[in-house]
Amino acid sequence: MTGTGTPPPLGPRPFLWSLAPPFPRSFKTRLLYSLLFPGLIICGLFCFCLITVLLKIRITLRRKKQSVSAYRNKESQMVIAFFHPYCNAGGGGERVLWCALRALQKKYHEATYVVYTGDEDVTGEQILEDAFRRFNIKLVHPVKFVFLRKRYLVEASLYPHFTLLGQSLGSIFLGCEALWKCVPDVYIDSMGYAFTLPLFKYLGACKVGCYVHYPTISTDMLSVVRNQNAAFNNAAFITRNLVLSRVKLLYYYLFALFYGWVGSCSDVVMVNSSWTLNHILSLWKVQSCCSIVYPPCDVKTFLDIPLHEKQTASEAVVVSVGQFRPEKNHPLQIRAFAKLLEKMGTEHPPSLKLILIGGCRNRDDEHRVNQLQKLCEELGVQEQVEFQINIPFEEFKDYLSGATIGLHTMWNEHFGIGVVECMAAGTVILAHNSGGPKLDIVVPYEGNITGFLAESEEDYADTMAHILCMSPEKRLQIRKNARQSVSRFSDQEFEVTFLSSVEKLFMFSNKTYD
Structure with missing residues (x-):
C-alpha cells in the first residue's frame, strides 16, 4: 500500500503497555519500547518486593533487639557484640579481642558482652581458659558466646578462585546468622569482615565499629597484579598471561570499590598501624572517624x-x-x-x-x-x-x-x-x-x-x-x-586509645551500660 495516509490502528494494548506514554510510529522504536518498558516494570516490582522484605526483616530484628532474651537481662540493658569467628585461634588478633573486651568491661560494666564465634568444638569456658593460658588475660565479667554454624563459608579453602569475593560473600551469610541469633546495640568487627558492617548498621540498626588489622585488599595488592609480579596471592600462571592479569586487575579494582563502600558504613574505624591507616584512608575515605590504635602487647x-x-x-x-x-x-x-x-x-x-x-x-x-x-x-x-x-x-x-x-x-x-x-x-x-x-x-x-x-x-x-x-x-x-x-x-596504652576511639558508639544510646 502506498501513500501518506494514516496508518492502521495498532489494536488494544496489553495492561503494562497502557501505563506507558503513546508509542512512537517507528517500527524499530516500537519494538525496543515494547521490550524495554515491561522489563523496567518488572525490575521496579522486584526492587519494591526486595525493599518490602528488607523492611520487614528490619522490623523483626528491631523487635528482637528490644525484647528480653538470653542475651539481655532487661530491656534497657545494652548489648555489645564482637564479630570474631576465630576467637580461639590464639593469634595477635585474638589478643586484641580479649584486651578490648577487658577494657570495655571496666568502663561499661553493666552491659552484656557477646562474642560471635565459629569455634563449635569448644565451650565458652574453654575459650576463656585458653585466652588466659595463651595471653595471661582474665576478663572481669562474664561473656556470652553465640556459636555460628556457617563459619565454613569464610574458609579460604572453599574458594580456590576469586577467594576475596567468595570469603566476603560468605561473611555476609555468616553475618546474617549472627544477626538473627542476637541483635546487639553496638557491633564491632574485630577480625576484618567489613562486608558485615552495612548488614548490622542498616538491618540491625546498630552502631557499628571495626578494628582493622589488615585491609582485605590494598593498593600494594593492586600493584602486584598490575606489575605481573608473582606472590602468594598472585599465581605464576596469571603473571605469565597478560589477558588473565588484566582480568584479575579489573576484578581487584571492582572489589576495592565495593570494599571501600562497606567500610565507609562504619561509625568508628580503628587501625593498628600507620601502614594500615594509609591504605584504609585511601580505600574507605573515612578521615573523620579513623584513628590508629596500636594493638596491645604484653x-x-x-x-x-x-x-x-x-x-x-x-x-x-x-x-x-x-x-x-x-x-x-x-x-x-x-x-x-x-x-x-x-x-x-x-x-x-x-x-x-x-x-x-x-x-x-x-x-x-x-x-x-x-x-x-x-x-x-x-x-x-x-x-x-x-x-x-x-x-x-x-x-x-x-x-x-x-x-x-x-x-x-x-x-x-x-x-x-x-x-x-x-x-x-x-x-x-x-x-x-x-x-x-x-x-x-x-x-x-x-x-x-x-x-x-x-x-x-x-x-x-x-x-x-x-x-x-x-x-x-x-x-x-x-x-x-x-x-x-x-x-x-603496652596494654595500658591500648586501653586508653581504644576507649577514646569507641566512645562515639556509646554517646547516643539510652541503654544501660554504666
Whole structure:
C-alpha cells in the first residue's frame, strides 16, 4: 500500500503497555519500547518486593533487639557484640579481642558482652581458659558466646578462585546468622569482615565499629597484579598471561570499590598501624572517624625477663613468632637460616637453633607445618629447627627469654605483635623492611638503633651473621634501646586509645551500660 495516509490502528494494548506514554510510529522504536518498558516494570516490582522484605526483616530484628532474651537481662540493658569467628585461634588478633573486651568491661560494666564465634568444638569456658593460658588475660565479667554454624563459608579453602569475593560473600551469610541469633546495640568487627558492617548498621540498626588489622585488599595488592609480579596471592600462571592479569586487575579494582563502600558504613574505624591507616584512608575515605590504635602487647610481662648476655654466637637460638599462615613466609626463614648455618660453618661448626613458634587454626595450617618440616629435611636442617605449636604462654615466654635473635619475614606485615614481644623480651629483632615493623616498630629510639630490617634470603642470612658476630656489649645496648621503645605498645596504652576511639558508639544510646 502506498501513500501518506494514516496508518492502521495498532489494536488494544496489553495492561503494562497502557501505563506507558503513546508509542512512537517507528517500527524499530516500537519494538525496543515494547521490550524495554515491561522489563523496567518488572525490575521496579522486584526492587519494591526486595525493599518490602528488607523492611520487614528490619522490623523483626528491631523487635528482637528490644525484647528480653538470653542475651539481655532487661530491656534497657545494652548489648555489645564482637564479630570474631576465630576467637580461639590464639593469634595477635585474638589478643586484641580479649584486651578490648577487658577494657570495655571496666568502663561499661553493666552491659552484656557477646562474642560471635565459629569455634563449635569448644565451650565458652574453654575459650576463656585458653585466652588466659595463651595471653595471661582474665576478663572481669562474664561473656556470652553465640556459636555460628556457617563459619565454613569464610574458609579460604572453599574458594580456590576469586577467594576475596567468595570469603566476603560468605561473611555476609555468616553475618546474617549472627544477626538473627542476637541483635546487639553496638557491633564491632574485630577480625576484618567489613562486608558485615552495612548488614548490622542498616538491618540491625546498630552502631557499628571495626578494628582493622589488615585491609582485605590494598593498593600494594593492586600493584602486584598490575606489575605481573608473582606472590602468594598472585599465581605464576596469571603473571605469565597478560589477558588473565588484566582480568584479575579489573576484578581487584571492582572489589576495592565495593570494599571501600562497606567500610565507609562504619561509625568508628580503628587501625593498628600507620601502614594500615594509609591504605584504609585511601580505600574507605573515612578521615573523620579513623584513628590508629596500636594493638596491645604484653610488654610488662616480657620486661620482667632479666636482660643479660645470652649464648655465644655458635650456640645462639633464633626464634620466630607468628601464626602458620602463608603470608608469614616461614619458608624464607628456613632458607635464610640454612644459609646462615653455611656461613657460620666455614669458621666453626655451629650449634645454632631456629625455633618456630605459632598457632595452627585449622587443617590448612597443619598441612603448612608439614610442608615446612619437609623443607627442613630437603635443606638438611631438620635437626636445627624446632616447631612449637599452640604452646602455653609461660612456655612461650621461656623460649623468648633464651633467644638471641627474633626473626620476622612477612612482607607488609600490618603491625607485628610478635616483633614487639621479641623486642620487649630482649632479643635482637630482625624484621622485614616493610609495613608496620618499618614504619612503627623497628625505628630509632632517641636516635639509637632498636633492631634490624631485611628483605631477601641473602639479606636475612648476612644480617643474622652480623648480629651474632657483634660484641656482647653492642648487642646488649641494642636490646636496651628496643626495650625502652616498646612502652608505647603496652596494654595500658591500648586501653586508653581504644576507649577514646569507641566512645562515639556509646554517646547516643539510652541503654544501660554504666
